[in-house]
Amino acid sequence: MPIYNFSKLMRIFWTFLRISPLTFGGGYAMLPAIHREVVETNKWMSDEEMTELLAISGAAPGGVGVNVSALVGYHLAGIRGAVAAVIGITLPAFLIVMVLSMVYAFLQNYPKMQAIMAGIHAAIVGLIGAAAYKMAKSAIIDKMTLFAAVVTVLVLLFSPISPILMIVFGLVIGIAVVFLKQKWGMKDPFASKDTPSQPSMSNRAADYFIADGI
Numbered sequence: 001m002p003i004y005n006f007s008k009l010m011r012i013f014w015t016f017l018r019i020s021p022l023t024f025g026g027g028y029a030m031l032p033a034i035h036r037e038v039v040e041t042n043k044w045m046s047d048e049e050m051t052e053l054l055a056i057s058g059a060a061p062g063g064v065g066v067n068v069s070a071l072v073g074y075h076l077a078g079i080r081g082a083v084a085a086v087i088g089i090t091l092p093a094f095l096i097v098m099v100l101s102m103v104y105a106f107l108q109n110y111p112k113m114q115a116i117m118a119g120i121h122a123a124i125v126g127l128i129g130a131a132a133y134k135m136a137k138s139a140i141i142d143k144m145t146l147f148a149a150v151v152t153v154l155v156l157l158f159s160p161i162s163p164i165l166m167i168v169f170g171l172v173i174g175i176a177v178v179f180l181k182q183k184w185g186m187k188d189p190f191a192s193k194d195t196p197s198q199p200s201m202s203n204r205a206a207d208y209f210i211a212d213g214i
Contacts, residue, residue, distance in 0.1 A: 005077070005080075008076070008077055008081070009077055009080055009081060009084045010084075012072075012073050012076055012077060012081050012084045012085050012088070013084040013085070013087060013088040014088065015037055015038075015042070015085075015088065016034075016069050016073075016084075016085045016086075016088030016089040017088040017089075017091065017092060018037075019033050019034060019037060019088075019089065020088065020089045020090070020091070020092040020093050021092035021093070021096060028064055028065075028127070028128045028131050028132075030064075030065040030068075031054065031064070031065070031068065031131035031134070031135075032127065032130050032131050032134060034065070034068055034069070034072070035050060035131075035134055038050060038072055044072070044075075044076060045072070045075065047137075049075075051135060051139050053068060053071045053072065053075070054068060054135055055139070056071060057071060059167045065089060066086055066089060066090060069082075069085040069086055069088070069089040070082045070085060070086050072085055073085025073086065136149065144173075144177050148170055148173060148174075152166050152170065
């Protein structure tokens with residue numbers, strides 16, 4: 001493997017290795033940190049590209065944090081990049097969860113531990129809300145996407161319908177709307193925009209969001 005390729009893979013691995021142990025709260029709570037590192041700090045992808053990857057990751061089986069990492073790694077360096085990103089994002093979490101599970105087994109009945117967990121749960125809600133807000137800024141681009149987002153939230157909150165059906169419904173509606181807009185000569189809301197590349201910057205532990213797992 002050429003040296004420059006190995007260096008790129010190590011950079012991908014190290015980037016996600018730093019994100020994993022500093023971001024707690026599940027895959028969706030991890031998204032703000034991944035977004036900051038990939039889009040804002042390293043300028044590897046644009047907001048629009050990241051939003052598309054988030055949509056695919058959320059629709060695919062498995063943890064969204066791992067899915068996003070795999071897609072970003074693949075976008076940057078193919079299969080090897082995906083493997084490097086997934087190992088980086090999962091290795092620290094795996095080791096940390098092993099240690100925490102053993103500690104929690106001994107301390108779960110203590111009032112202070114219960115208070116800690118209650119605070120962590122509240123923080124998770126805020127992190128997921130922050131991730132949803134960042135996704136909405138680039139995903140909701142017109143009245144139709146706003147309508148789809150509102151209807152999806154209401155249906156999932158107040159009915160037992162499967163999220164898979166909502167994903168399929170959104171896919172069909174999206175294709176139909178874009179097709180009709182192009183047929184009628186209306187502006188294509190998904191026209192690509194070139195984003196100039198900028199030099200990368202290093203990140204710090206303080207830049208990350210904290211809440212509770214992958």
